[in-house]
Structure formats: structure tokens, C-alpha cells
Amino acid sequence: MAGVAMWLNVPNMMSLVAMFGSMALIWFVLPRTANSSAGLLTVFAITGLMGLGLGPTINYYLHMEGGDQIVMTALGGTGAIFLALSAYALTTRRDFSFMGGFLMVGMIVVLLAMLGNLFFHLPALSMALSAAVILLMSGFILYDTSRMVNGGADNYLRSTELFCWGCLRGGSAMDWMKIMSAIFIVVMLVFLWPRAGQMLRESRKGSGSEWLVVVLLLLGVAGFVAFLMHGVSAKPI
16 A cells, blocks of 8 residues: 555645555554454555555655665665564564563653654754654564464454554644644554553563563664665765
8 A cells, every 4th residue: 555655645644644544543443353353344445555654754765865775775674673573473472561661661762752852853852752762663563473373362363553653753843733632642652551551560570681582683684784874875876
């Protein structure tokens, strides 16, 4: 669907509408259909809407000088990180369930910071938020894969609910885009807040050695992303 959105040159406003639609399906439709064949169709609809919402962002970067290199590097890097972390969780069968509360609180903090940065436009904060989202999503990969492997997920379709999407681009000069982005983030906060409390209560306490493994894995992710960014900036455009 991202390719279709790029081909149709879908406007940014439609991107936000698609994100609202995918969020509504995740929290209102998926819980009611997860145990039926309609649940699979719901997941396809969610991923399709997310792809539709991603199209304008990809088009934005493709129209930049050297944008094709940026997009391909991001695509390859995302795939490599997902495969590496999932493979680690699958092969070691480590239990990362202790990360649940930490990840949800971190997501709420990031969303609040994103909400503020929609209006203040601080470049340093934007860079910090991008780094935080990469590390948070990497943590969610470990957490969700571990739940599937160790039996913490009773329904694989419901596990889709825990895969949150990344940052919204808040750099538009149009006030109504800022307002729509802010509304989107606030709605996400409203729905994530009770989930964060639930995960904090249910998450077990991780040992020092378990947290050390997580820190080392995330440092590896950070180093890999820094290597990719250096490669992109070092090549002549």
C-alpha cells in the first residue's frame, strides 16, 4: 500500500486519516475479531492503512537530494535490525517479559515529547526522539517475540496491538497539520495510558544480568544505526 500511496501521491492529510483508521482498527475491531477468521482480514487492513500512511513520508524523502539512498538505507537497516533481534529472541528463547512496563512508560514519555516538539521545533529534540523511537521499537521486537516464543501471547493476532508505529513528522508549516498530528498523539496517549498501568502491574522484575543483555543489544542497534548514518553522510550525493 505504501507503493500505491506513492504512485497516487497521497497528501499528508490522508496520511493522518490512514493512521487514525489503523489505530481505530487496532483498539476497537481487532479485540473483537482476534479469535475468528475476520481477525486476519483486520490485520491486513491495519497494515494496509499503515502502508498508505507511510507513502507520503517516503515521497517526501525521495524528492530530497539523495533521498533514494536515504530511503533504501532506512529500509535495509530496519529489516536487518528486525531480523537480528527476532532471531536472537527465537534462538536463545530468553524471557524479555520484564521489559513490558518499561517500554510502555518510555513510549508515553516519547509521545509527550513529540507533542511538545510539534510546536517548538527543536532540532536536537527531534534527533533525540528519533533515536529513542528506534531503541523503543527494538525493545518491543525483543518483548513481543519473546512472548510468542515463551507462551506469553495467547493470540498472535492480538500481538499486533503491541507493535506501535514510529514518529509522526511534525515539520509541516501548516497549522492544521500540527493540530491533526497533536490530536493523533493525544488519542494514542489516552489509549496507551491504561495499557501502561496494566503492563507495569503484570511485568516481572528483571535481574541485573537480564537488563545487561538488553542494554548490550540496544547498544548494538545504536552502533549499527550510527554506522548506516555515517555511510549515508560520507557518500557523495
